Amino acid sequence: MLDNHVLTDLHRGIRYGDGFFDTALLVNGRPVWAQEHLERMRYAARFMALDLPWHDVSDWEKIAMQAWHDQGQPVYGRFRTLIWRQNGRGYRPEGSSSDWRTELENFDESPLSPSDAVLRLGASPLIKCPPLLPDIKSLSALPYILAEKFAINQGWDDALLRSPHGGLIESSRSNLFYWKEGRCYTPDWNSGCLPGLCAEFLVEFLGHLGHQVERIQEPPTDLMDCTSLWLTNSIRGVQRVSHWNGNLLPRQPEDEMVDAANKALTGL
Numbered sequence: 001m002l003d004n005h006v007l008t009d010l011h012r013g014i015r016y017g018d019g020f021f022d023t024a025l026l027v028n029g030r031p032v033w034a035q036e037h038l039e040r041m042r043y044a045a046r047f048m049a050l051d052l053p054w055h056d057v058s059d060w061e062k063i064a065m066q067a068w069h070d071q072g073q074p075v076y077g078r079f080r081t082l083i084w085r086q087n088g089r090g091y092r093p094e095g096s097s098s099d100w101r102t103e104l105e106n107f108d109e110s111p112l113s114p115s116d117a118v119l120r121l122g123a124s125p126l127i128k129c130p131p132l133l134p135d136i137k138s139l140s141a142l143p144y145i146l147a148e149k150f151a152i153n154q155g156w157d158d159a160l161l162r163s164p165h166g167g168l169i170e171s172s173r174s175n176l177f178y179w180k181e182g183r184c185y186t187p188d189w190n191s192g193c194l195p196g197l198c199a200e201f202l203v204e205f206l207g208h209l210g211h212q213v214e215r216i217q218e219p220p221t222d223l224m225d226c227t228s229l230w231l232t233n234s235i236r237g238v239q240r241v242s243h244w245n246g247n248l249l250p251r252q253p254e255d256e257m258v259d260a261a262n263k264a265l266t267g268l
Helices: 004-008 012-016 034-047 057-070 142-154 197-208 253-266
Strands: 019-027 076-085 098-107 120-127 158-162 168-171 175-180 183-187 214-216 228-233 237-240
Touching (some): 019 057, 034 076, 034 197, 057 076, 057 098, 142 158, 168 175, 168 183, 197 228, 197 237, 197 253, 228 253
Antiparallel strands (some): 019 076, 158 168, 175 228
């Protein structure tokens, strides 16, 4: 028999997805791209009519630093921030007051994968419907969970989701970059993928090296003719895909830039 008092303790983020989250890489207690993470949270709060608990990036960084001290000052950690609306009945929100919590997960070693690491990626048949607010990291993550489940069933590490037009746009947790004939491409944000901070960093990093990344409005439905595939997110950095749909991807000259990008990302 279900204990009813448990249900009364569930906040609106769990009940209705009435909130958002952000995940940042901590290096020696400092969030990487702290200001950019705060701006993304401000954007989400504004569109969801929520009060953001922090007005200045230093306030948020102090919370991260305290969590880092409390957990033994690890070199690397995943710092997750969750914010949800405080009041409301059913689907009807009441006011803009918010509750929040943070979580810090320590890593024994760097979460940034070297370019020679094994990363098995494949294409899933799952369609990611265009979200109402595609720029927000919503608490509703079912499409990504299903993609992750599909990857597990295939023996892969990750799987790509498709747009309603069938194009491959992003993985369950990362943005997609691919190389063809010496040129780098990535799905445009309008294709339905979540704009990632690490993806923006990589575009700028490659630009400094003379490689202009082309944003594709209609991503391809298959990537078999690509020479290299990369994934990016704020925790794992830039990852080289070693296997695509079960086939080995031989290392290419452009893959030499993966390790340099991750070194620049952390500053270590």
